[in-house]
Amino acid sequence: MNASAANTATQAELMKRERAIARKYSGxxxxxxxxxxxxxxxxxxxxxxxxxxxxxxxxxxxxxxxxxxxxxxxxxxxxxxxxxxxxxxxxxxxxxxxxxxxxxxxxxxxxxxxxxxxxxxxxxxxxxxxxxxxxxxxxxxxxxxxxxxxxxxxxxxxxxxxxxxxxxxxxxxxxxxxxxxxxxxxxxxxxxxxxxxxxxxxxxxxxxxxxxxxxxxxxxxxxxxHPGREQGRYKDTRAFRSVLGNIGSMGMQYHIVHHLHPYIPLSKTPAAFREMRPILEARGCTLDGI
Amino acid sequence: MTFIVTKIFHFLPLIFGIAFLGPLLAQVIQAAGWVPPLGVSPLILGICLGSLLGLAAQVRGRWI
Structure with missing residues (x-):
């Protein structure tokens, strides 16, 4: 799903696609x-x-x-x-x-x-x-x-x-x-x-x-x-760019994927994030330029 | 039993100060080659310092 498709998709379609990506990277x-x-x-x-x-x-x-x-x-x-x-x-x-x-x-x-x-x-x-x-x-x-x-x-x-x-x-x-x-x-x-x-x-x-x-x-x-002010599925966790990179931050740059789908192994969260990115943008998540 | 365990954990900062920081400070003093004044042994000095730190942490509820 590209960015324009994600922006025009319904909530149900976004969720369906998000779950399909999560399943692909789990199990x-x-x-x-x-x-x-x-x-x-x-x-x-x-x-x-x-x-x-x-x-x-x-x-x-x-x-x-x-x-x-x-x-x-x-x-x-x-x-x-x-x-x-x-x-x-x-x-x-x-x-x-x-x-x-x-x-x-x-x-x-x-x-x-x-x-x-x-x-x-x-x-x-x-x-x-x-x-x-x-x-x-x-x-x-x-x-x-x-x-x-x-x-x-x-x-x-x-x-x-x-x-x-x-x-x-x-x-x-x-x-x-x-x-x-x-x-x-x-x-x-x-x-x-x-x-x-x-x-x-x-x-x-x-x-x-x-x-x-x-x-x-x-x-x-x-x-x-951070900043810890908002609650809710797409608001309580963010993606961020660490000065120590993804390995130096122990994979936490893509922690948002973990909170959305906690059954995805840590090693798969970067790939899942890249595929989910248009959906996360359409959901208004904080991705901090990563 | 629960009372005893609870009390031990309550006084953990003091216990930690005396029983761990005491000998730790003594061994640091020895490793640094520093000789305490007035013929006080490094262990006694370490325990005194550790006790003071532990007591302060116990009373204040914080080490730093």
Missing amino acids: MVPWGAVAWGLGNLAIWLSLWPLVFLDIIPLWLGFLIACANVALCYLPSHEAQHDIIGRKGSKWRWLNELVGHLSTIPLVLPYRVAKLTHIQHHLHANDPELDPDYSTAASGPWQAIWKSIQNRQPGAKGGTNAYVAVLRRMGREDALVDAMIYQAVFIGTLIALAWSGHAIEAALIWWLPRHIGATYIQFYLSWAPH
Whole structure:
């Protein structure tokens, strides 16, 4: 469908065409995301013996760990949307495995991530109901500062907002996962510190987790939903051009396609976006020149 | 049990300051080759500094 056809098409025709494009780019197992999630975790885990045995220097381990944490969320995100394997399908176990394992460096339990993320999709940009609304900020530097502020002990936003969302959903059971993850994380840091490895613990897990979480919240939450004022299917998410490109922004330039059709694998969203572009323009979406 | 767990998590900034930042600061002091004054050991100094940071975070509800 070209631009002029899209502009003259009825709402029903646009939706029919949009869904046909979405179907074309969905239904396959994203093996790249599976390898990414499990491989990324394996690399992060390998950093511990590699650094402890002086096979690689700590500064290199730190840089790799930062990348590991920044990269660990998206494979789980594919699993949260059942893209790797739907319920009852052959690859369901792999979907759940990737979902649970990939976010370990981020200390984010799969059930918490999945439950709150679905709420984000249902209520994107709703100040009261969107669990990720607290990342909204007036500009990129403000977004980075907001991400850091949201991680303070007394903050109401960030993952602290997830607690309120889970309570509202009546899913306090998932909070147990969060408490176990936090206890293991803090307990591991303390154990390493008192056995003489505090600097290694700080530079392979504690600090990379903060840097990675900031990066994730910037590109996965703030940038695609900025300025965060509008709600609705074609208004709550935008396409944007990142200074770091699509890979540097972890595929988020085309996040609008994900919000419209969450079952499309991340690797297919650029192609789906290009094909959907006339439809998105006809719908009045913000595409920010990409 | 729930009460104990809730209290532990409530005091997490203080616990983190004493039990993680304390030895972390001590090991940074040692790695930097800095000798604390008055014969204070790096671990004692690290724990004192970590406790102060943790207490401040506990009271203010923020590290920075």
